Amino acid sequence: MNVNGVPVGAGVDARLTLADQLRERHGQSSVRTGCEQGVCGSCTVLLDGATARSCTVLAAQAATATVVTAQHTDPLFDRLRDVFWSEHAFQCGFCASGFLVESYALIVENPHPTEADIRRRLAGNLCRCTGYESIVRAVLRACEPGDHDDAR
Amino acid sequence: MKLPRFNYHRPSTVAQAVALLAERGPDAAALAGGQSLVPSLALRDRRPAEIVDLNGIEDLVGVESSDGVLSIGAMTRQRVVELDETIALLCPLLAAAVGRTGHVSVRNRGTIGGAIAHANPAAEIPTAALALDAQVLVVGQGGEHAVPMGELLSDPFTTTLRAGELVTALRIPLPTVHTGYGFREVSHPVGSQPVVCVAAAVRLRRDGLVRNARVAVSGRGAPPVLVDVTASLTDGNAPDLIAGAMRFVAEAAEGHGPGPEYCRAAARKLARAALAEATGGRYGEES
Numbered sequence: 001m002n003v004n005g006v007p008v009g010a011g012v013d014a015r016l017t018l019a020d021q022l023r024e025r026h027g028q029s030s031v032r033t034g035c036e037q038g039v040c041g042s043c044t045v046l047l048d049g050a051t052a053r054s055c056t057v058l059a060a061q062a063a064t065a066t067v068v069t070a071q072h073t074d075p076l077f078d079r080l081r082d083v084f085w086s087e088h089a090f091q092c093g094f095c096a097s098g099f100l101v102e103s104y105a106l107i108v109e110n111p112h113p114t115e116a117d118i119r120r121r122l123a124g125n126l127c128r129c130t131g132y133e134s135i136v137r138a139v140l141r142a143c144e145p146g147d148h149d150d151a152r
Numbered sequence: 153m154k155l156p157r158f159n160y161h162r163p164s165t166v167a168q169a170v171a172l173l174a175e176r177g178p179d180a181a182a183l184a185g186g187q188s189l190v191p192s193l194a195l196r197d198r199r200p201a202e203i204v205d206l207n208g209i210e211d212l213v214g215v216e217s218s219d220g221v222l223s224i225g226a227m228t229r230q231r232v233v234e235l236d237e238t239i240a241l242l243c244p245l246l247a248a249a250v251g252r253t254g255h256v257s258v259r260n261r262g263t264i265g266g267a268i269a270h271a272n273p274a275a276e277i278p279t280a281a282l283a284l285d286a287q288v289l290v291v292g293q294g295g296e297h298a299v300p301m302g303e304l305l306s307d308p309f310t311t312t313l314r315a316g317e318l319v320t321a322l323r324i325p326l327p328t329v330h331t332g333y334g335f336r337e338v339s340h341p342v343g344s345q346p347v348v349c350v351a352a353a354v355r356l357r358r359d360g361l362v363r364n365a366r367v368a369v370s371g372r373g374a375p376p377v378l379v380d381v382t383a384s385l386t387d388g389n390a391p392d393l394i395a396g397a398m399r400f401v402a403e404a405a406e407g408h409g410p411g412p413e414y415c416r417a418a419a420r421k422l423a424r425a426a427l428a429e430a431t432g433g434r435y436g437e438e439s
Contacts, residue, residue, distance in 0.1 A: 013153070014159075014160035014203075015154075015155040015156075015158070016153070017154065017194070036191075036194050037191035037194055038187055038190070038258065039191075041255070041257065044257055047260075050231070050257075050260040051257040052257055052260055053187075053257055053258070053261075055191075055194065056186045056187055056190040056191060056261060057190070057261065058155075058160070058183075058186070058190065058205075060160050060162075060205075061207060102256075102257065105256075120342075121256060123341065123342050123343050124254070124255025124256065124257055124343050
């Protein structure tokens with residue numbers, strides 16, 4: 001398995017979910033286990049480039065996969081984290097990593113989403129604090145042209 | 153450890169998978185996209201002794217159309233079907249139904265065959281497949297055979313598949329005459345299991361009159377019901393017929409969400425809209 005660009009050993013217990021494997025064996029505590037039944041979206045990761053709820057994947061199924069979590073460092077993730085911060089899209093922060101990963105995938109597929117596109121895409125991720133307004137605003141802001149050095 | 157104990161198998165051919173499922177009998181579960189099975193393991197609703205993961209079987213993946221039949225491999229991801237240009241062109245009803253199944257991150261994993269074999273009574277894909285007169289290809293130790301969609305679903309979350317049998321493909325006959333499609337559902341919130349789902353396929357004659365109108369309606373209580381509204385489309389009674397079928401489905405779901413009166417009213421309204429969509433506004437009414 002490759003996690004955020006780093007090859008990691010993949011000896012796994014078949015009973016581990018990918019979410020638990022990433023959290024407990026690979027230091028990916030950003031992968032939040034919320035409902036652990038595929039509903040809340042907090043454990044969303046990129047699995048071979050496509051978003052997946054890592055609590056619905058067995059670790060054994062991802063033994064040779066490329067996984068990207070919200071801890072990944074690249075310009076788009078950095079920008080998303082910055083605008084989530086500046087737009088107050090984190091409140092308690094529990095759901096934020098799932099939103100970051102799903103937003104990342106949306107922007108990769110569609111660099112200029114409308115507000116409706118964003119709302120539709122993020123409908124599968126649950127946030128109990130923000131009311132979603134600030135999250136949607138942050139994703140819109142992340143897609144604006146220009147640099148984002150002022151984000152902090 | 154959250155999941156119960158099981159042995160994990162990852163065959164690379166259909167024959168290996170069928171042999172494993174046959175050998176292990178009812179204690180074995182086939183793992184497709186995992187969007188229903190893995191949560192049910194986490195909840196320990198299911199405790200199969202053996203899990204046969206189908207994700208390594210390349211023969212079960214793919215979309216092709218030939219001889220007037222659209223064939224979709226059971227392990228084709230729902231997101232792939234949703235975005236497939238051939239399907240959008242040849243079978244927009246299926247594309248619409250798949251696009252309303254769960255969320256993107258669910259459809260990235262979820263498969264066509266998994267949605268059929270799981271047999272959630274309210275699910276969009278089986279409902280559309282029923283309206284489309286689809287056949288399900290099933291393989292077991294005795295070989296391969298085709299089962300009409302309506303005969304596969306026997307009860308909620310129950311199919312007529314026998315232990316050791318595997319869904320390998322969905323086959324949809326492509327129409328030779330102009331066919332209009334409509335799809336509507338109510339789900340709270342969007343992306344969750346529908347309360348009511350209506351899929352309409354209406355074949356029109358050259359003069360624009362109706363040749364054949366198939367409408368499938370589903371909800372949470374009983375498998376989808378197919379309603380032939382060919383005769384009642386012109387006199388305006390089709391939405392009532394569909395609502396009547398919905399009442400049967402909804403009464404079976406008593407106690408699981410909205411009551412039969414709500415479901416019947418929703419089915420009538422959705423049926424009008426789906427029929428209007430399928431006939432370019434000639435029958436039914438947009439809402």
